[in-house]
Amino acid sequence: xxxxxxxxxDTRLFIVFLxxxxxxxxxxxxxxxxxxxxxxxxxxxxxxxxxIVTTTEENGHFSLEIKDQEKNxxxxxxxxxxxxxxxxxxxKVVLKLVPIHLDEVVIKKNPxxxxxxxxxxxxxxxxxxxxYFVDGIYxxxxxxxxxxxxxxxxxxxxxxxxxxxxxxRVYLVESNEDGSPSERILSEEIIVEVKKGxxxxxxxxxxxxxxxxxxxxxxxxxxLKLEQNKYYEESTFxxxxxNKTTRKWMSYEPDIPLVPIKEAVGWHKRIDNKxxxxxxxxxxxxxxxxxxxxxxxxxxxxxxxxxxTIGN
Numbered sequence: 001x002x003x004x005x006x007x008x009x010d011t012r013l014f015i016v017f018l019x020x021x022x023x024x025x026x027x028x029x030x031x032x033x034x035x036x037x038x039x040x041x042x043x044x045x046x047x048x049x050x051x052i053v054t055t056t057e058e059n060g061h062f063s064l065e066i067k068d069q070e071k072n073x074x075x076x077x078x079x080x081x082x083x084x085x086x087x088x089x090x091x092k093v094v095l096k097l098v099p100i101h102l103d104e105v106v107i108k109k110n111p112x113x114x115x116x117x118x119x120x121x122x123x124x125x126x127x128x129x130x131x132y133f134v135d136g137i138y139x140x141x142x143x144x145x146x147x148x149x150x151x152x153x154x155x156x157x158x159x160x161x162x163x164x165x166x167x168x169r170v171y172l173v174e175s176n177e178d179g180s181p182s183e184r185i186l187s188e189e190i191i192v193e194v195k196k197g198x199x200x201x202x203x204x205x206x207x208x209x210x211x212x213x214x215x216x217x218x219x220x221x222x223x224l225k226l227e228q229n230k231y232y233e234e235s236t237f238x239x240x241x242x243n244k245t246t247r248k249w250m251s252y253e254p255d256i257p258l259v260p261i262k263e264a265v266g267w268h269k270r271i272d273n274k275x276x277x278x279x280x281x282x283x284x285x286x287x288x289x290x291x292x293x294x295x296x297x298x299x300x301x302x303x304x305x306x307x308x309t310i311g312n
Contacts, residue, residue: 029063030090032056032075034097040077042169042191042224043095044133046273048072048084052133055225076273078171078189098183116149119307120259121156123200127255133223134269135256136173136181137303140216141310149310152186152210155203155219157306159194161254162231167193168254169222170203175215181267181275186210186217194254212310218267221256221304229253260300278302 032043039060046052048071056062066087073090075083080095120137141149155170172186187210194201223229234248266278278301283291286298 027063028066028069028073028087028090029061030093032060032062032077032093032095034080034095040080040095042189042226043075043077043080044222044224044273046074046076048074049272051271052225052269052273057226074273078169079185082273098185113312114148115153115309115311116145117154117156117307117309119156120261120303120305121158121307122257122259122305123158127160127257132268132270133225133252134220135258135304136218136220136267136275137306138175138179138181138216138218138265138267139308140175141212145310146212146214149312150211151206151311152208152212152217152308153204153206153311154309155201155205155306156309157201157221157304158257159199159201159254160257161194161196161199162233162251163229163253164196165193166229166253167191167224167226168256169224171220171222172210173218173220174213175217177215180277181218181220186213206311219304219306219308221306223252223254225252256304256306258302259305260297261303262300264301266301266303 032040034040039056039058041056041058041060043056043060043062044052045054045056045062045064047066053066053073054062054064069087071087072084073087075085075093075095077095079098081098083093083095085093119139152172157170159166159168168191170190170192171188174182174184174186176182187205187208190203192201192203229252231251231253232248233251234246236244236246239245260281264277267275268278269275280299281297281302283294283298285291286295
């Protein structure tokens, strides 16, 4: 009997601590709209000085659990001004539209269609988790190349997904004079629905007539924290005492495999919606048998597996 009471008491204590943990967090729900009161889908929401926490759904609505309601939230959407407000004031957020930047292009008549493909695409590859939800890769061209191949024709990139209908956002931005990604976008966003598995994705940009800027540009990939992108899985194993333990976790799909290169052309957003230049990846004991598959990443920069085709 004493043992039974003890178990009941332990259960009550566990429930109390569990409730206390839940009570520490409050749910924030809201809606993000433009100046015409039209919902804005796929707005990334960050905690100030922290990571991205959620993304608005197609109807512009969002919900998140936040411990400190006095924290600031950063709302970031392609083609809109970034806005920072307190969580307590996020019931309805209005974002102002920013126009797309387009350079004037002089088109020279050329009877011969020319195109050129370049980049870092690999048909293989696997997930290399860096906890980045926004990745950018820089492309630059000589004046001669821009004259011969003035337009961006096609993007090809690899995705790995455990879901059938995961989506990812892709867009292009100009480069600042210091080589960092700018806020000047070259085209509207492209929401790509990817297939399950290891897939090659091709986006035809020919009809958009996107001219290559003088200072080059970035291809940006954004993972979105949407319900349809969530993937739940679990595994059962024996702990050190021989007891069966089940571990459950959730990931956001899809991933773009990162490939190792020698050039410092990658940037990412990890904290506070701010761009940071990627650094060299180092692997401990790269020559060990356990790291045989990771050795290729040692002392390299990691960028998304992507190629670009330019043409006239």
